[in-house]
Amino acid sequence: MEYEAKTHTLLAALNYQVNQKLTVGISSSYSDSKAKIRDLVFDSTQVSGTPAGYNYDLSEVDNYSELDIQQLDFAINADYRVRENISMNIGFNYRRYDDDEPYLEDGTGEAYLTNISLLYRF
Amino acid sequence: MRGKSSIIICIMNFIFVSFFIGGAWADGTEFEGEIEPGLKITDYNGNPGKVGEYEVLNQGCEPKVDFSLKGSGENFSFDASGSYSDYDEQEYSFDADINRILQEEFTYKRFQHWLDHDSLDNLAAVKGSGYGPVVYHHDLEAGNDYIMYYGEEKSKTTLNLPFFPGAQMHFNYHRQVKRGERQSLSMSHCAACHVASRGRRINEETTDYKFGASIKRKWFSLLYSFTDRDFHEHGSAPVNYYDEVMHPNPAKPAGLFDDRAIYGNENLPYGHVPDSEKYIHTIKAKSNVIKNSVLYGSYTRSNVENNSNNSEVKFDSWFARFTNHLIPGLVFNLKFRYFEIDNDDIFVDIPEYVANSGPNAGSTYQDVYGFDPDFLRKSAMSRDVSTFNFDTRYRLTPKTTLRAGYEWEKIDRDDYIVGGGGEKETKKNTVNFTLNSKLHRKLKARLSYKYQKVDDPFSNYDAACEPANPTPVPGSAFGGTQYYERQDSRTAKLSNQPTELNDLKFSLNWALKSNLMIFGNYHYLSSDNDETDYVEWEQEAHMPSLNVWYAPTSKISLNVSYIYNYMETDSLACIPVFDG
Numbered sequence: 044m045e046y047e048a049k050t051h052t053l054l055a056a057l058n059y060q061v062n063q064k065l066t067v068g069i070s071s072s073y074s075d076s077k078a079k080i081r082d083l084v085f086d087s088t089q090v091s092g093t094p095a096g097y098n099y100d101l102s103e104v105d106n107y108s109e110l111d112i113q114q115l116d117f118a119i120n121a122d123y124r125v126r127e128n129i130s131m132n133i134g135f136n137y138r139r140y141d142d143d144e145p146y147l148e149d150g151t152g153e154a155y156l157t158n159i160s161l162l163y164r165f
Numbered sequence: 166m167r168g169k170s171s172i173i174i175c176i177m178n179f180i181f182v183s184f185f186i187g188g189a190w191a192d193g194t195e196f197e198g199e200i201e202p203g204l205k206i207t208d209y210n211g212n213p214g215k216v217g218e219y220e221v222l223n224q225g226c227e228p229k230v231d232f233s234l235k236g237s238g239e240n241f242s243f244d245a246s247g248s249y250s251d252y253d254e255q256e257y258s259f260d261a262d263i264n265r266i267l268q269e270e271f272t273y274k275r276f277q278h279w280l281d282h283d284s285l286d287n288l289a290a291v292k293g294s295g296y297g298p299v300v301y302h303h304d305l306e307a308g309n310d311y312i313m314y315y316g317e318e319k320s321k322t323t324l325n326l327p328f329f330p331g332a333q334m335h336f337n338y339h340r341q342v343k344r345g346e347r348q349s350l351s352m353s354h355c356a357a358c359h360v361a362s363r364g365r366r367i368n369e370e371t372t373d374y375k376f377g378a379s380i381k382r383k384w385f386s387l388l389y390s391f392t393d394r395d396f397h398e399h400g401s402a403p404v405n406y407y408d409e410v411m412h413p414n415p416a417k418p419a420g421l422f423d424d425r426a427i428y429g430n431e432n433l434p435y436g437h438v439p440d441s442e443k444y445i446h447t448i449k450a451k452s453n454v455i456k457n458s459v460l461y462g463s464y465t466r467s468n469v470e471n472n473s474n475n476s477e478v479k480f481d482s483w484f485a486r487f488t489n490h491l492i493p494g495l496v497f498n499l500k501f502r503y504f505e506i507d508n509d510d511i512f513v514d515i516p517e518y519v520a521n522s523g524p525n526a527g528s529t530y531q532d533v534y535g536f537d538p539d540f541l542r543k544s545a546m547s548r549d550v551s552t553f554n555f556d557t558r559y560r561l562t563p564k565t566t567l568r569a570g571y572e573w574e575k576i577d578r579d580d581y582i583v584g585g586g587g588e589k590e591t592k593k594n595t596v597n598f599t600l601n602s603k604l605h606r607k608l609k610a611r612l613s614y615k616y617q618k619v620d621d622p623f624s625n626y627d628a629a630c631e632p633a634n635p636t637p638v639p640g641s642a643f644g645g646t647q648y649y650e651r652q653d654s655r656t657a658k659l660s661n662q663p664t665e666l667n668d669l670k671f672s673l674n675w676a677l678k679s680n681l682m683i684f685g686n687y688h689y690l691s692s693d694n695d696e697t698d699y700v701e702w703e704q705e706a707h708m709p710s711l712n713v714w715y716a717p718t719s720k721i722s723l724n725v726s727y728i729y730n731y732m733e734t735d736s737l738a739c740i741p742v743f744d745g
Contacts, residue, residue, distance in 0.1 A: 044738040050730040060720035083738060107287040114215075132203070140215040147283040152211030154222060160203025160229070165196075 046108070048078035064124045071117045080108035111143035112150075128164040133157075194241075198234035205229045205250055214279035214310070221251040221277055240264040253277045253314050268323040273316075280311040280347050285362055301359040309364055313345040331382055335390065337375035344368050351435045353408035354426065361405055365436060368399035377447075385452040392445040402434040420521025424530045427516050439473035457491040465504075476509040478546065494560040502552040507579075508544035515539055524643050536649050545581035545623075550574065556597075564603040571596050576623075584621035584696070592620045609674040617666040622694065624660030629739035630699065631655055657739055660702055663692035684712040699737050706732040 056070040083104055120134040136156040142149050206226045213222045229250035236243050241264060247257040256274040261267075285302040320338040349365035352358060377390030410429035412421045423429075445467040452460045465482040482504035490496045515538035517529040525533050556570030576591040583591060599613040631654050669689045676682050687709045694702040710728040717723075 044736055046734045046736070048730070048732045050728075052726075052728040052730075054724075054726040054728075056724045058722045103289070132201075138216040140212075142215070146287060147281045148212070148214075150212050150215035152209060152213055152216045154207070154209040154213065154216040156222075157206040158203060158229075159206075160201045160231075162199055162201040164199045 044083050045081045046078065047081060048076070048110075050074060050076040066122045068120045068122075069118070071115070073116075074112075074114045076110060076112045076114075078108075078110040080105050106144075107146065109144040110146060113139075113141040113143075115139040130162040132160045132162065194236050194238035196234065196236045199232065201231040203229050203231075214281070218279050219276055221254045223251065227251065266325050266327055268325075270319075270321040272319045275314070275316045277345075278313045278315065280313060282309065282311050282348055283350075283362065285360060288360060302361075303359075304362045306362065306364050309346075311345070311347050311364060313343055313347060313367065316342045316344075329380075332380045333378065335375070335377040335379070337373070337377075339371075339373040339375075341371045342369065349403055349436050351403075351405040351407075353429070359408050363403055363405070365403045366400040369396070369438075370399065371396045384454045385450065387451075388447075388449040390445075390447045392443075392447075394443040394445075396441045396443075398438040398440060400438075402437040404432050404434050406432050418522045420526075421523040422520070423518050424520040424525055424528065424533075427518070437473070439471045441469055441471050443467060443469045455489075457489060459486075459488040461486045461488075474511065476511055478509070479507045481505050495557065496559075497555070497557040500552070500554040502554075503550070505549045506546055508546040510544070511542040513540050513542055534647055534649075536647070543580035545578065547579040548581075549577045551577075566601045567598065568601075569596075569598040582626045583624050584626070588621050590620075591622055593622075594618045607676040611670075611672045613670045615666070615668040617663070617668075619662070619664050619666075621696065622660060622662035622664060624658050624662065624694075624697070626658050627655050628657060628659045629655055629737070630657035657698040657737060658696065659737065659739075660694050660697055661704075661734075661736070662694065663702075663704070664694045664696050665692070667691045680716040682714045684714075686710045697737065700735065702737070703735040704732065706730070 052072065052074040054070075054072045056068070058066070058068045060066045116136070116138050118134065118136040120132065123131045125131055134157070136158075137153070138156075139153040140150055142151045145151075204226055205228075207222050208224055209216060209222055216222075227250065229248075231246075231248045233244075233246035235245075241262060243259070243261040245257075245259045247255070249255040253275050254277070256276075257272065259269070259271045261269045283304075284307070285304050288300045288302045318338070318340045320336075322336045324334040324336075326332040326334065345367050346364040347367055348362055350360055350362050352360050371394065373392055373394045375390055375392040377388065379388040380386065407428050407430070409419075410422050410426040411417070411419060445465065447463065447465045449463040450461070454460070461484075463482075463484045465480070467480040469478045469480075470476070482502070484502045485500070487499045488496065517531060517538065519529050520526050531537055552572065552574045554570065554572040556568065558566060558568045560566050572593070572595040574591075574593040574595075576593075578589040578591075580589070582589055595615065595617040597613065597615040599611065601609075601611050603609050631651050667690070669687075671687045673685045674682070675685075688706075689708075690704075690706040692704045708728070708730050710726065712724070712726040715723045
């Protein structure tokens with residue numbers, strides 16, 4: 044029996060100070076993961092005769108072992124300095140999880156998160 | 166008691182804060198801080214368990230706040246910070262120092278963790294028909310979310326004794342609570358396997374108290390600490406209805422297999438988590454009395470007791486290290502470690518029932534077949550481990566350093582067999598080297614390689630694969646080969662630990678320009694076990710990565726990375742073929 048797992052991950056981040064007051068950041072990560080049992084061979088020579096009521100069906104074992112997951116995380120953030128001691132921050136984050144071959148449960152989902160805050164230094 | 170302890174800790178920290186705030190105004194303490202109130206707007210579709218595995222994702226708009234506050238005076242300073250976005254998502258820390266005599270570090274945090282919910286569908290991967298090899302399964306709480314809520318408090322208090330320079334006393338406190346619900350599985354067997362799933366309430370509390378004292382002098386330092394840990398599960402064990410014991414063929418009379426199972430047709434608790442206590446004594450000593458050398462030694466003794474059955478796990482460990490840098494450019498370390506673990510044997514007494522019909526009516530299973538189900542559980546954990554390590558670092562040239570090492574390890578188990586002829590010992594020999602070089606003022610490279618050879622690694626001896634069916638009597642469970650005879654006849658040794666390992670790493674840091682850098686890494690790992698039966702266990706992994714950092718102007722920076730992971734494992738899969 045052979046078990047093979049592959050994951051490709053790509054990460055990127057950009058930070059840009061637009062002017063003295065405004066800074067913008069963008070970051071993203073994407074990963075593609077696949078795994079599967081291969082070459083599961085049932086060696087019938089190890090069994091002499093057929094047990095009563097025997098009816099094994101192993102055809103779905105490799106399908107149930109298969110994992111096929113893509114994950115995306117994208118974030119954009121802007122920080123604006125209103126005054127020397129006051130800043131405003133706005134951020135948006137998009138996450139996606141695609142479970143194309145669910146094993147325990149289907150984890151497919153996506154989330155949208157927005158953060159708005161005001162920072163006061165004293 | 167634990168509640169009172171928490172209150173005492175809170176009071177101690179309140180005193181700290183009051184002292185500083187009170188003292189601050191009197192002493193002209195300078196403050197600086199920041200507060201960041203805000204809103205968190207959340208929406209999601211589908212399953213939130215993966216996109217927010219460690220977060221509270223409440224749909225809608227919620228307030229949140231972050232803050233930090235620092236203060237310092239003539240004789241003291243403090244640093245506090247916190248973050249709150251939900252009752253189950255909050256974090257605080259507080260550090261303080263009074264005149265460098267009393268120091269306090271305190272943290273508190275809460276977070277949640279979404280857990281998997283197995284639909285049990287994968288149990289249909291192997292299926293038969295009639296009363297053949299079917300695994301029945303029922304998820305009794307389908308669609309339920311299983312979530313664990315964690316809370317943790319840590320306090321570290323250090324007292325530098327002013328009348329005894331170099332001497333310190335330590336008092337550490339740690340409490341972790343886990344509450345929530347997780348999936349738990351139970352299985353009935355006979356006539357067929359029946360797996361049932363339901364939620365299990367978790368309400369765990371782990372509390373650590375650690376006291377210690379240390380002293381530092383010019384030529385030596387000494388530390389002693391004592392830790393007391395209590396673990397308590399307040400939640401009760403779940404209850405399952407176990408199916409009635411019966412022959413796989415429903416046409417057969419009831420009571421035929423009553424001698425073959427120890428429970429059936431009744432509600433019973435399962436998955437009981439016992440309370441436990443642990444103590445740890447630690448002594449550490451360090452000396453530089455020998456010129457250009459450091460000698461370090463430590464001893465640890467711990468004991469864990471299961472409060473349900475009073476069984477114990479005892480642990481003793483000795484460690485010594487000698488470091489010398491007498492020869493310019495050459496540093497070498499000699500290390501020796503020995504530890505022993507003794508896990509109590511446990512006698513497992515299996516109730517034996519009689520069959521109520523059929524050829525074995527009125528007899529227990531042992532009466533008929535001579536198989537005694539009682540056994541003494543001896544633990545694979547009980548072992549003595551000796552490790553000797555030598556490594557040296559030498560500067561070959563001003564820009565190139567070579568590090569090489571050798572390690573020998575012997576694991577001598579009390580009871581657990583890992584090799585032929587009743588072998589209980591594992592022996593490991595490991596060599597490694599690392600070459601660090603600055604090839605050019607803009608180019609740095611690092612190459613490391615590790616080779617390991619292992620005799621009799623941890624394995625499950627005679628774990629799988631019966632020989633060609635040993636004299637079965639088709640259709641009869643009474644006169645033919647019994648399950649325990651089948652299990653005893655298994656011949657294949659299984660393991661996922663290597664007898665030979667090659668581990669190669671290479672990295673390159675290249676500063677092409679002051680605003681452009683490239684980092685490249687490659688990691689290759691190859692392991693195989695040629696002591697397993699029928700098929701060698703093998704594992705191979707490739708992990709290359711590339712990272713580019715570029716700053717075209719002083720106001721723009723860009724970072725891009727690519728990582729690839731590949732792993733392939735070959736192993737023997739041996740599926741027992743039997744019905745029932």
